[in-house]
Amino acid sequence: MKVINLHQEEKEIIQLAVDNNRFAQQKLYSKFSAKMLSVCRQYIKDIHLAEDVMITAFMKVFTNLKNFEDKGSFEGWIRRIMVNECISYIRVQKQVKFIEDETYFEESFNNIESQFSVDDIQFLIDGLPDGYKMVFNLYAIEGFKHQEIAQMLGINEGTSKSQLSHARKMLQAQIAKLKNYNNGTE
CATH class of the missing domain: 1.10.10.10 (Winged helix-like DNA-binding domain superfamily/Winged helix DNA-binding domain)
Structure with a gap:
């Protein structure tokens, strides 16, 4: 039985994607798109808009892939881009209103x-x-x-x-x- 170093395989795919290899980019998209759509869906109620934001964020992922420093999880890096793109989208839509209220209470949910x-x-x-x-x-x-x-x-x-x-x-x-x-x- 051959042991495959999945992290090494991911690094190789990332490097190919940095070099604009469309197959490698598709592989990364396929691997992470379902999870990232779920992330976008947390912020954006409409599934179609969430998918549009996710696709835009993936374009940023591929554009900035050369900046990934492999110091943390690649999935976490992508997730952060997704969250930031969702926040940007919501800001542009001017859907957010924050109530300037300094009072708060710490509470917890139970299961x-x-x-x-x-x-x-x-x-x-x-x-x-x-x-x-x-x-x-x-x-x-x-x-x-x-x-x-x-x-x-x-x-x-x-x-x-x-x-x-x-x-x-x-x-x-x-x-x-x-x-x-x-x-x-x-």
């Missing part, structure tokens, strides 16, 4: 994944106002810290915290409604 389907959770997140949704995704899903989110979005760190707090409160209210609905008590 909502086990109680609801991914589609249910995505439906609830889609129901958030765009500012809440963007901060929630950046914090809870992407793992950015409030300082990083504030810098990315051009807002105060306190605004990021309050947007997250408001998003969590809205989600908790929606989760309670969904639980009641699923239990037949509403």
